[in-house]
Amino acid sequence: MKKLFNSIMICVLLFSSTFIGTACSDDDKNGTNKYPVPVISEFSPSEGLPTSVVTIKGANFGTERTERVGRVYFGGVEATDYESWSDNEIKVRVPQKGITGNITLWVWKNHTETTDEFICVPGAEITSINPSPTFPGSQITINGKNFQYFIDKGVTAQDVIVEFCAEEGITKATADALTATSVTVTVPTDAKGGVITIDFDGYQKVSGPELPLVGDLNLPLINYLETSGTITIEEGGIGSTKDGAYVIYQFDAPATGLFDVYLMTGTTKDGSSLNVNIGDNLNTLKTAALNETLTHAMKNTGSWATNWKDQWGAFYLEEGKTYYLKITFLQVGTTWVGNVGEIGLTLSTDQNQTPVNGVKPGADYVIYKHDFNSGTSYLPFTDAWAWEPNYIKIVDKYLEFYYNYKALLEDDRRMRRGAEVTCNFKTTTEGWYGFKVYLPEGKFPMNESGIIIAQIFGQGCKNSWAGHLSIDQGILKLSHRHALIDPVVGIVGKLETNKWYSVVVYFKAGRNNKGHLKAWIGDDMVEGSPAYDSGNCNFGFAHWIDDDTLDDTGNNSECVGYNGTYDALGCKFGLYVTNKVDMTIRFDDLKALEGNPAGAFDIVKPGK
Incomplete structure (x- = not known):
């Protein structure tokens, strides 16, 4: 019996040791034994643009790639798009913001680096x-x-x-x-x-x-807002008009730009004319004296048929804004005026002419904006970071940002820390932000701190934030700094959930106490009464041309920067966080304005 017991114990021990050995072997397969140190023998081409394909040859790359096992970096910037991956060859696309430098390859916990640098050509x-x-x-x-x-x-x-x-x-x-x-x-x-x-x-x-490409906007004749005087309007046209009669139509501008109004008309009476005008205030348009420059004589074609086309303009209109079109019938010397068979608006061929309504077409400034009222694209804003399951998307006419903490917990890299958009915004002097922000109840943690929602980002040599808006336990704060040190923090206002807040920020780069920041919050904001005013301060860092201007000339040999040799301030909006909780935030009417043109506050103010 004793021998039998000993035999059984020996079998148990042998089985256990076999199991333990197998377990250790499995651990090795998931560790460095399965992935030996990679070796790079060559890469080509030696330079390339963003998204161009680079072929890396060598050994020990592994037969497959996953996010944790295989990673390639260009000057420290990780690539995200791989064409193919085998044990001795990798085809990878240069990342959008790659930096000239060595190519680094990580395979599991082992890495190697090329001796020669890859030249990242600044992309178009x-x-x-x-x-x-x-x-x-x-x-x-x-x-x-x-x-x-x-x-x-x-x-x-x-x-x-x-x-x-x-x-x-x-x-x-x-x-x-x-x-x-x-x-x-x-x-x-x-x-x-x-x-x-x-x-x-x-x-x-x-x-x-x-x-935006715009065709004609036809106004159905029967869909008028109101009339005055002797006039008859039917599906087929407007007629029976006498001197002083008018009709008003309401419409929303299909795009921002200069538009002409065209009418198909007919009359047999000399002395007949039409006055056509557009305004954004109904009462003002109704009661204002007629602008004589907008009165055109009707052509007497000898027929009441509406086969003569005339055109008025150009009127400057803003996309989505509601306008009113007033047509006034005038006559001298007789009673009846004329008929109208079609009314429409068309984009003016010359978008550089002076508009008749006194509003300057276009602007002498650069602004990046989106109201998220249509479509799924939020250009000119693009993803800065949005790795799944984090996301950025247009929902119900606003831009929603979502951050998932579990993903960051499993993979603590910069790309997991929230979700942000950026754009081509760049200034060396001054700038403005304007937007609406919404914190959805149950999806945004009001008891958390350090939630950054907008950044004034130092691009170039000192690639880090110079200022930011953050939310600390429901309080909106504006922080700024003049070096890579602890910031100066100012309180902008208190936020609540399930409520839209309008926010405006102004900032001026400057050293030797030449900088300045201001912030406003609320629907009734007044430019002269900011919620926070830093006063004269030092703001922004890296290389300067003078006390008011960062150096983006590319002539500073010490400045080997983010995308070349320059220093400037850029923008980011959304969520930059490492908090241990999921969260969602929403933005609307987002604007980033370069410089400080006349009327800048009203230009970026949400709702304008």
């Missing part, structure tokens, strides 16, 4: 489109930067293809002209409004802001 960027909006068949100029690289490579205008949205898919057009800072192209007749993309002969494809 689209900054603006002029004119915008426009119409199919017109010529536009797409302004941008870093186009010279392609010219140096021998790319000509005939090699550049611009892609536009169309009814089905995309439609393409060859560029008319190419310079270091612009691409000129004629909009195809079948193009629709939307995001445009430029293909620089295969070297790089870059997408820009949405280009």
Whole structure:
């Protein structure tokens, strides 16, 4: 019996040791034994643009890639787009914000680095489109930067293809002209409004802001708001008009720009004329004296048929804003005036002319904005960080940001810390932010601190925040600093859940006490009464041209920066957090204004 017991114990011990050995072996498979130190033998090409493919050859790369096992960095910036991955070859795309430097490869816990540097060529960027909006068949100029690289490579205008949205898919057009800072192209007749993309002969494809394309806006004759005097309006037209009669229509502007009003008219009476005007205040439009420059004589065609087209304008309109159109019938010498058979608005061919309503078309400043009232694109804003399950998306006409703490807990990297949008905003002197913010009850933790929702970000040599708006236990605060040190913190106001708050921020970079920051909150904000005023202070850091201006000239040899050799202030909005709780925040009417033009407060004020 004793021998039997000993035999059983020996078997148990052998089984246990086998199991333990197997377990240790499995641990090794998940550790460095399965992933030996990788070796890079070569990479090509030696330079490239963002999104261009780089081939890395060597050994011990592993037969498959997962987020934790395989990672490639360009100058310390992690790539996110891999074409292929095998044990001896990797094809990876250069990240958008890659930095010139060594290529670093991590395979599990082992890494290696190339001896030679990879040169990250600053990619092309689209900054603006002029004119915008426009119409199919017109010529536009797409302004941008870093186009010279392609010219140096021998790319000509005939090699550049611009892609536009169309009814089905995309439609393409060859560029008319190419310079270091612009691409000129004629909009195809079948193009629709939307995001445009430029293909620089295969070297790089870059997408820009949405280009609104506008057709005619026809106003149904029967859908008038009110009339006065002798006038008859039916589905087929307006008639039986006498001197002094008028009709008013209400409409929403389809885009921001200059528009002409056109009417199809008919009369047999000499001395007949029409006055056409547009205003955004109904009572003012009704009671104001007629602007004689907007009175046109009607052509006596000898018929009451409405086959003569006349045009008034140009009127400057803002997208989505409600306007009122007043048509007044005038006659001298007889009773009856004339008929109208069609009313419409069309985008003016010349968007640079002076509008008849005294509002300057366009602006002498650069602003990035979105009201999130339509579509799924939030350009000109793009993701700065939004790794799933974190997300950024348009929901019910606002922009929603979501942060998941569990994902950060499992993978503590910068890209997991919230979700933010940025844009091409850059200033070396002054700037303004304006937006509405909403904290949904049950989804935003009002007992948490250090929740950053907007950043004034130092781009370039000192790649870190210079200022930010944060929420600490329901209190909105504005922090700023002049170096990589503890910030100065000011209180802006108290927030509650389930309520929209309008916020405006002004900031001025400066050393030697030349900086300044202000913040406003609430629907009744007044420019002269900010909720927080820093007074004269030091704000912003890195290299300076003078006490008021950061150095973005690229001439400072000490400044090897974020995307070249410059220093400036950029923007970020959304959530930057490491809090141990999930959270959601919402933004609306988001604006970032470069500089400090006249009326800047009203330009960025939410709802304007």
